[in-house]
Amino acid sequence: MYEADELDAAARTGWSVVLTGRAGLVADPQELEQALARLQAWPGERIDVVARLRPELVTGFAAGAD
Numbered sequence: 853m854y855e856a857d858e859l860d861a862a863a864r865t866g867w868s869v870v871l872t873g874r875a876g877l878v879a880d881p882q883e884l885e886q887a888l889a890r891l892q893a894w895p896g897e898r899i900d901v902v903a904r905l906r907p908e909l910v911t912g913f914a915a916g917a918d
Contacts, residue, residue, distance in 0.1 A: 855903050869912035871905055878902040 853873075859866035878884045878901075887902040 865916045867912065867914045867916075869910065871907040871910050873908040875903055875905045876892045878904050 854871045855868065857866065857868045878887055884902055887904075888899060891899055891902070893899045
């Protein structure tokens, strides 16, 4: 499961999306190289492994100050 959220307290708006599915490590060297080329590590850190989530269910909502 993976969840991403964004809240704007000043505007009193936000959204949340949840992906549920099977996750696993990217093992194919070519796929791993392509993924690492698109990712950026936190400062002072490095990325050694990449996980992939194959979504089976996507849910979410938006909240606003209508």
